[in-house]
Amino acid sequence: MNRLTLEEKQKILHDRLKDxxxxxxxxxGGVDSTLLLAVAARILNGNAIAxxxxxxxxxxxxxxxxxxxxxxxxxxxYRVDTREMTHGEFVRNDHNRCYVCKKIIFSDILNMTxxxxxxxxxxxxxxxxxxxxxxxxxASEELHVLSPLIDAEMxxxxxxxxxxxxxxxxxxxPSAACLASRIPYGTPITTxxxxxxEAAESVLAALGFxxxxxxxxxxxxxxxxxxxxxxxxxxPERRLAVISEFKQIGYIYITMDLEGYSQGSLNRSxxxxxxxxxxxSAWLGKNANP
Numbered sequence: 692m693n694r695l696t697l698e699e700k701q702k703i704l705h706d707r708l709k710d711x712x713x714x715x716x717x718x719x720g721g722v723d724s725t726l727l728l729a730v731a732a733r734i735l736n737g738n739a740i741a742x743x744x745x746x747x748x749x750x751x752x753x754x755x756x757x758x759x760x761x762x763x764x765x766x767x768x769y770r771v772d773t774r775e776m777t778h779g780e781f782v783r784n785d786h787n788r789c790y791v792c793k794k795i796i797f798s799d800i801l802n803m804t805x806x807x808x809x810x811x812x813x814x815x816x817x818x819x820x821x822x823x824x825x826x827x828x829x830a831s832e833e834l835h836v837l838s839p840l841i842d843a844e845m846x847x848x849x850x851x852x853x854x855x856x857x858x859x860x861x862x863x864x865p866s867a868a869c870l871a872s873r874i875p876y877g878t879p880i881t882t883x884x885x886x887x888x889e890a891a892e893s894v895l896a897a898l899g900f901x902x903x904x905x906x907x908x909x910x911x912x913x914x915x916x917x918x919x920x921x922x923x924x925x926x927p928e929r930r931l932a933v934i935s936e937f938k939q940i941g942y943i944y945i946t947m948d949l950e951g952y953s954q955g956s957l958n959r960s961x962x963x964x965x966x967x968x969x970x971x972s973a974w975l976g977k978n979a980n981p
Contacts, residue, residue, distance in 0.1 A: 697849055704843040705734055711811045713738040715804045717797065717836070718768070720757025723815035725861040726854045727840060732766050741768040742803065744796045746775055747885045748869040750892070760860060773799045776882060784880050786826070788871065793827035797834045813837035819847045824958040865902045866954055874907050875957055890940045894933060903952055911944040912937050915952040
């Protein structure tokens with residue numbers, strides 16, 4: 692596989708965006724979607740908008756930050772209140788949860804933008820996402836949602852570097868994911884469990900931790916931290932504060948994963964997840980750049 696330089700990837704991204712008359716970006720406010728929005732805003736000269744999906748799945752702080760960053764980029768920004776929690780297939784939390792979720796979100800965004808005369812919608816998945824279990828990618832393909840960063844073969848590190856060069860405030864922001872990703876497959880998703888997860892993660896954020904997750908196992912909260920932060924959490928005063936606040940939130944047992952934070956760790960239980968790692972090669976085979 693020929694490796695493209697960052698400059699070559701950037702040119703491909705620009706060319707993909709130039710093909711759009713106008714464009715709506717499914718915008719979470721994270722590293723990837725902020726870069727895509729910033730580049731689209733420059734390339735399309737005001738014909739790019741941001742649309743943020745809002746539901747109990749998104750932490751309030753992340754939604755607020757998304758609106759703040761979008762304002763700083765000078766783009767029109769809209770919210771769409773999505774309806775994942777009204778769908779039994781999503782709430783059941785089977786292995787296809789992400790597919791169901793993305794199908795709902797993209798459908799709601801497409802319905803909204805259609806009335807605005809927007810011809811294309813894009814999301815900010817990157818090439819690294821293809822190596823994990825990401826059934827939501829199927830939903831984007833079915834609904835013809837564009838993936839410009841994947842087209843340009845951009846990795847997460849590419850996106851961070853370009854974001855840094857462009858002076859975007861999100862360039863070193865930790866990766867984020869919807870709150871449902873903290874709940875093991877097969878455990879029904881409830882508004883109460885999402886609120887409990889959000890509150891517990893807010894405790895860790897207030898203590899200055901970055902790059903962490905609180906996995907929800909019923910009465911048990913399992914904290915995933917970067918190994919470098921283990922000692923800091925275990926300082927007696929801080930450890931006791933976390934225990935106290937987590938118990939007030941409603942957890943009875945508070946544990947720490949000794950392996951440390953790992954993005955998508957709950958996907959390990961899925962049979963055939965190794966097959967998803969072949970998606971990069973398969974995609975490149977179908978979409979090879981000349």
